[in-house]
Amino acid sequence: MSNPQDNAGVPLLDVNRDNAPHREEFIEALTEVLDSGRFLFGPDVVELESELAGYCQVDNVVGCASGSDALLLALMALDIKPGDEVIVPSFTFFASVSCISRLGATPVFADIEPGTFNVNPESVASLITDKTKAIIPVHLFGQCAQLDRICQIAGERDIPVIEDAAQAIGAAYHSRPAGSWGAIGCFSFYPTKNLGGMGDGGMMTVPDAGLADRVRLFAGHGMRPRYYHKVIGINSRLDTFQAAVLRVKLRHLGDAIDGRTAVADRYDRMLTDQGMVGEDQITLPTRDKNAFHVWNQYAIRVGGERRDALRSYLAERKIGSEIYYPIPMHKQECFEGTPFRHEGLEETEKASLEVLNLPVFPSLIEAEQTRVIEAIGSFYSSAASRAAA
Numbered sequence: 001m002s003n004p005q006d007n008a009g010v011p012l013l014d015v016n017r018d019n020a021p022h023r024e025e026f027i028e029a030l031t032e033v034l035d036s037g038r039f040l041f042g043p044d045v046v047e048l049e050s051e052l053a054g055y056c057q058v059d060n061v062v063g064c065a066s067g068s069d070a071l072l073l074a075l076m077a078l079d080i081k082p083g084d085e086v087i088v089p090s091f092t093f094f095a096s097v098s099c100i101s102r103l104g105a106t107p108v109f110a111d112i113e114p115g116t117f118n119v120n121p122e123s124v125a126s127l128i129t130d131k132t133k134a135i136i137p138v139h140l141f142g143q144c145a146q147l148d149r150i151c152q153i154a155g156e157r158d159i160p161v162i163e164d165a166a167q168a169i170g171a172a173y174h175s176r177p178a179g180s181w182g183a184i185g186c187f188s189f190y191p192t193k194n195l196g197g198m199g200d201g202g203m204m205t206v207p208d209a210g211l212a213d214r215v216r217l218f219a220g221h222g223m224r225p226r227y228y229h230k231v232i233g234i235n236s237r238l239d240t241f242q243a244a245v246l247r248v249k250l251r252h253l254g255d256a257i258d259g260r261t262a263v264a265d266r267y268d269r270m271l272t273d274q275g276m277v278g279e280d281q282i283t284l285p286t287r288d289k290n291a292f293h294v295w296n297q298y299a300i301r302v303g304g305e306r307r308d309a310l311r312s313y314l315a316e317r318k319i320g321s322e323i324y325y326p327i328p329m330h331k332q333e334c335f336e337g338t339p340f341r342h343e344g345l346e347e348t349e350k351a352s353l354e355v356l357n358l359p360v361f362p363s364l365i366e367a368e369q370t371r372v373i374e375a376i377g378s379f380y381s382s383a384a385s386r387a388a389a
Contacts, residue, residue, distance in 0.1 A: 009318030010368045013361045015191050018256070022248055026198075029244040042240030048247050049203070055170075055250065056179045058205040060212035063238030064219050067166040067188025068095040070202040072102060073236060074162045074184040075134065077215045080105050084133040089119040090328040091348045092138045096164050097329045100136075101338070108132070109330045109342040115286030117299065117351055118145035123344065125153045135161050139168035139178050141324075141357075142194065142260075142296035143288060147173045147181040162186060166202075167296040169195045170257050174290050179205035184215065189238075189246055194260070194296050195253055201242040259362030260295035266366060267298055267358065270373045280304040281380060283354075297324060298360040307356050313379045319372055322357045 019026070033042060049061040064070050080086060082104030088096055090109040100107045110123040117140045124135060135154050137145040147163075154161045161182030165171070169187050171178040179185025189201035206212035217224055222233030249256075268284055276282050283301035287293055302310050307323070314321050328349060329335065330342040358372060 010320060010359050010364075010371050012320030012322055012357075012359050013192055014363065015196065015361075017363045018361055022252060025248045026245055029248050030241060033240045033244050036240075039240050040237055042243070044240050044243040044247055045238055048238075048243040048250070051247065051250055052203060053205070055253075056177045056185065056205045058177075058180050058185070058207050060206045060209055062204045062206060062212055062216050062219060063243065064202045064204065064236040065238065066200040066236070067186060067190065067202040068099065069219075069234070069236040070166075070186035070188070070204045071095055071099040071136070071162070071164060073215055073218050073234070074186055074204060075099055075103055075105070076218045076233070077211060078134055078160055078162075078183065080133055083131065085129060085131040086134045086136060087124050087127050087132060088136040088329075089138050089140075089348070090330045090342060090345055091117060091325060091351055092140065092164070092329060093166070093325065094329065094332070095166070096136060096138050097335075101335075105133070106131075107329070107335075107338075107340045109328075109340065109345060109348075111345045111347050112351060113146075113286075114347045114351070116143055116145075116288055116291075117141065117355070118143065119150070120347070121146050121149040121153060124150060126344075127341065128153070128157060128159070132157070132159055135159055136164050137161065137182075138164040138166075139171055140297075141285070141299050142168050142171055142294040144168060144171050144173040144178050144291050146288070146290075147176075148290075151181055160184075166190075167193065168294060169193070170253060170292075170294045172292040173288075175292070180207065183208070183211065189242065194256060194294055195246060195249055197242040197245050197249075199242055201238050201246065203238065256362045257294045259364075260360055261293070263360050263362075263364050263369065264293070264295045264298050266369050267360075267373075270369060271300075271376075274373055274377050276373075276376060276380060278303075282376070295360055297357045299324065299355050299357050301351070301354040302356050303354065305353070307354055310376065310379050311356055313382075314372075314375055317371075317375050319375050320359050323355060324357050325355075326352055328352050 163185040165178040166188035185205035189197040218233040222231035
């Protein structure tokens with residue numbers, strides 16, 4: 001385990017440090033799987049699905065190999081096909097969009113809210129046509145999109161909502177958990193997520209039992225019974241080792257979210273107290289009053305076209321940061337020539353030039369955050385001195 005006092009640097013995240021307190025629990029759980037020989041479809045998978053169903057307040061959970069697969073399987077189970085349109089934000093990770101294109105459907109990009117970075121419901125409403133067959137709101141950085149309004153818009157046209165909750169396990173909107181609002185909720189267990197495994201993994205929350213059964217069918221090669229294929233599915237399984245690890249971490253997820261929240265609260269206080277919050281300096285993350293934020297990321301805006309310079313300045317001082325996301329999906333090279341619609345994405349394009357994500361993980365200590373704040377303050381002091389000269 002790294003010691004935060006060993007050097008003056010601050011990592012963007014430290015998975016080993018967060019995992020270290022649970023080492024013996026991991027070893028015990030993994031040993032049981034090893035001794036059982038049930039590396040696929042073991043009891044830990046069934047138990048994890050049951051525990052997560054209770055946690056997310058849904059009747060059915062289906063494990064799969066990754067969050068990316070979860071999104072693809074959701075669209076497959078809903079029979080999305082060529083010629084269909086799926087509305088999705090452009091300010092998101094690639095997997096939110098690639099699942100649409102892989103099925104030959106057309107991504108239709110909606111703009112975002114400038115504060116939360118989540119999809120703007122009114123932009124979604126403006127893009128609906130007779131070809132719209134699904135809407136994918138992304139709960140970015142650990143905070144839910146405006147699910148009440150999005151589900152209302154979708155419900156009026158009988159359009160299914162697929163929640164991309166890859167970064168938002170434990171989050172809620174109006175006290176209702178992420179993943180329980182739409183037809184299907186999609187989650188990732190990538191190691192850096194709030195509930196992260198030791199490899200890839202994902203799950204789908206599915207309130208309807210019939211749809212859950214269809215999702216599970218597609219995840220198993222469309223095979224039922226064995227060697228009889230009802231649909232053309234894929235091979236996407238959550239292995240028992242990952243499920244065993246995740247069951248351990250699920251027991252500690254509440255404490256991990258509390259730790260992330262404490263880090264976010266300190267950032268808000270420190271940046272404000274140091275006078276760094278302002279239109280030409282830093283804009284703090286917006287907290288939707290209806291949302292319970294789980295802080296998978298702490299995303300500030302850096303004004304005055306200084307974002308990249310600030311990131312370089314922090315890197316020189318061994319302070320981690322990241323840009324999620326520097327290039328919106330509608331501007332990605334792989335989508336050049338794709339016939340999708342992407343009008344009116346001003347807030348998306350502005351965010352891609354200003355957003356900067358600071359270190360946030362449960363075991364980040366106040367002294368490390370102080371170094372981050374001091375470096376940011378030094379950057380602005382230096383900039384002011386250069387301007388004065």
